[in-house]
Amino acid sequence: MGRLHRTKIGDAELIALQDSWARVPAANFFPDATPAAWEPYREFLDAEGRITLNLGAWLVRSGGRLVLVDTGLGGRPTQMPLAEPTSLPAVLEAAGAKPADVNVVVFTHLHFDHTGWNTVDEGGRARPLFPNARHVVQRREWEYWTAADDRRAASRHDAVLAPLAQAGLLDLVDGEHAVTREVVTLPTPGHTPGHVSFVIASGGERAYLIGDAAHQPVQVSESDWCPGADVDKPLARTSRAALFDRIEREGALLASGHFPFPGLGRVATEGGRRVFRAP
Numbered sequence: 001m002g003r004l005h006r007t008k009i010g011d012a013e014l015i016a017l018q019d020s021w022a023r024v025p026a027a028n029f030f031p032d033a034t035p036a037a038w039e040p041y042r043e044f045l046d047a048e049g050r051i052t053l054n055l056g057a058w059l060v061r062s063g064g065r066l067v068l069v070d071t072g073l074g075g076r077p078t079q080m081p082l083a084e085p086t087s088l089p090a091v092l093e094a095a096g097a098k099p100a101d102v103n104v105v106v107f108t109h110l111h112f113d114h115t116g117w118n119t120v121d122e123g124g125r126a127r128p129l130f131p132n133a134r135h136v137v138q139r140r141e142w143e144y145w146t147a148a149d150d151r152r153a154a155s156r157h158d159a160v161l162a163p164l165a166q167a168g169l170l171d172l173v174d175g176e177h178a179v180t181r182e183v184v185t186l187p188t189p190g191h192t193p194g195h196v197s198f199v200i201a202s203g204g205e206r207a208y209l210i211g212d213a214a215h216q217p218v219q220v221s222e223s224d225w226c227p228g229a230d231v232d233k234p235l236a237r238t239s240r241a242a243l244f245d246r247i248e249r250e251g252a253l254l255a256s257g258h259f260p261f262p263g264l265g266r267v268a269t270e271g272g273r274r275v276f277r278a279p
């Protein structure tokens with residue numbers, strides 16, 4: 001089963017939930033990064049030159065509300081070389097929450113590894129797993145993934161997106177949006193057109209849930225490195241660099257669902273290079 005990890009951000013609680021994880025060849029993941037470019041970052045690779053890609057989501061307890069940020073890869077068959085079966089619902093339960101307890105589901109973006117547990121298949125139908133939650137999606141992101149047949153297929157629209165709309169659980173919002181008094185949306189486009197991050201600010205502390213603005217700690221140092229999945233690479237680079245600048249300047253906590261679990265750390269400049277420092 002996946003792991004969980006609890007942190008306090010002022011009065012809010014941030015819980016890292018692991019759905020699963022995988023080892024992926026670095027050369028496939030960052031097609032433009034040569035072996036020589038990787039040389040200073042051997043610490044992030046295993047003996048076979050693979051990165052560790054966590055597949056995570058976040059649970060935030062804030063102001064009496066239970067907020068789930070992204071829903072992981074889901075329970076359906078996948079091509080991903082998973083190290084263990086996906087288990088987000090069980091991890092959520094271990095964190096003390098049932099799916100019916102979740103008040104709000106927010107999405108950083110609509111890639112399949114962030115929307116998988118939106119629904120579960122029952123009797124040949126996809127049933128929303130979080131029946132009492134508003135599901136908050138950026139309008140721009142929704143429109144992008146529903147605008148063409150190939151995008152609808154890539155986002156598994158019929159299985160994980162359409163059922164939310166059909167059940168009346170979907171709220172489309174534009175740009176900065178207050179999820180709770182302590183959790184606010186921050187647009188960080190590029191990985192996808194409507195990609196957003198979330199800022200938790202409470203009691204003088206701050207954390208940034210960066211979504212797929214970055215996938216690996218190496219990108220804190222090499223913010224120009226783009227995975228093949230970045231839709232608009234120049235814009236992704238700009239958003240990524242600005243986000244790291246802001247996290248470093250504010251001394252905030254960085255929270256990534258794809259960095260090795262639990263994906264929490266600080267951003268600092270050491271020896272002229274920006275680095276990710278896990279506690």
Ligand SMILES: [Zn+2]
Pocket residue numbers: 111113114212258
């Ligand atoms: Zn992702």
